[in-house]
Amino acid sequence: MAHHIVDLLRGAIVHYGYWAIAVALLLENTGIPVPGETVLLLSSFLAFSEHELQLSWIIVVGTIAATMGDNLGYAIGFRGGRPLLERYRELLRIRPTSLERGDRLFARYGAVAVLFARFVFGLRIVAGPLAGVLRMPWKKFLLFNFLGAFLWVTVIASVGYLFGRHWARLVQDLKWFDVTVAIVVLLAAFYFWWRGRRET
Secondary structure, three states: OHHHHHHHHHHHHHHHOHHHHHHHHHHHHHOOOOOHHHHHHHHHHHHHHOOOOOHHHHHHHHHHHHHHHHHHHHHHHHHHHHHHHHHHHHHOOOOHHHHHHHHHHHHHHOOHHHHHHOOOHHHHHHHHHHHHHOOOOHHHHHHHHHHHHHHHHHHHHHHHHHHHHHHHHHHHHHHHHHHHHHHHHHHHHHHHHHHHHHHO
16 A cells, blocks of 8 residues: 555656645645655655756755645634634544644744644644644744745755665665676586586
8 A cells, every 4th residue: 555655656746746746745734644755755766866856946846835835724723723723633633642742842932843843744734723723923933934844855855865876876786796696607607517528
């Protein structure tokens, strides 16, 4: 099942390019549980291995889409309040612990918590709507939302790109290994053939 989802996401990225990244991150950061992190990793891996995309543009598009998505989530939370957030949680089966953890984090660290929430899957989805429900000042939210989006996208995309680099190296090493084994096998075969001829 997971392999099928990855194949589906890979096909979407190959076919739609940066639009696939933008839509996935926009939806995830609005509050819809889309695998944005997987899309980022996969797209940056493809940027290295197939050169269809560029890492710098993945970071730019991803940062803009994630920032916009969180702002949409903020607006929804601000207008709908806590009752909407509870209905939304039940509809999307988001665990109550995610909201409770977000409440505690936001109460303790304020707008800075928006930056940290990016790196936690459960919190990343609810951070925007929760900030709106808690009436966090929008300008502060916007600043830390953008910084968090930039850091998160850059880190995840860079990991995918570096993984692509090591994968290519591994493939190259395996090719050299195959060549070495082939040479050893041919030399061994020649030695046994030559030895057999000497004995006859």
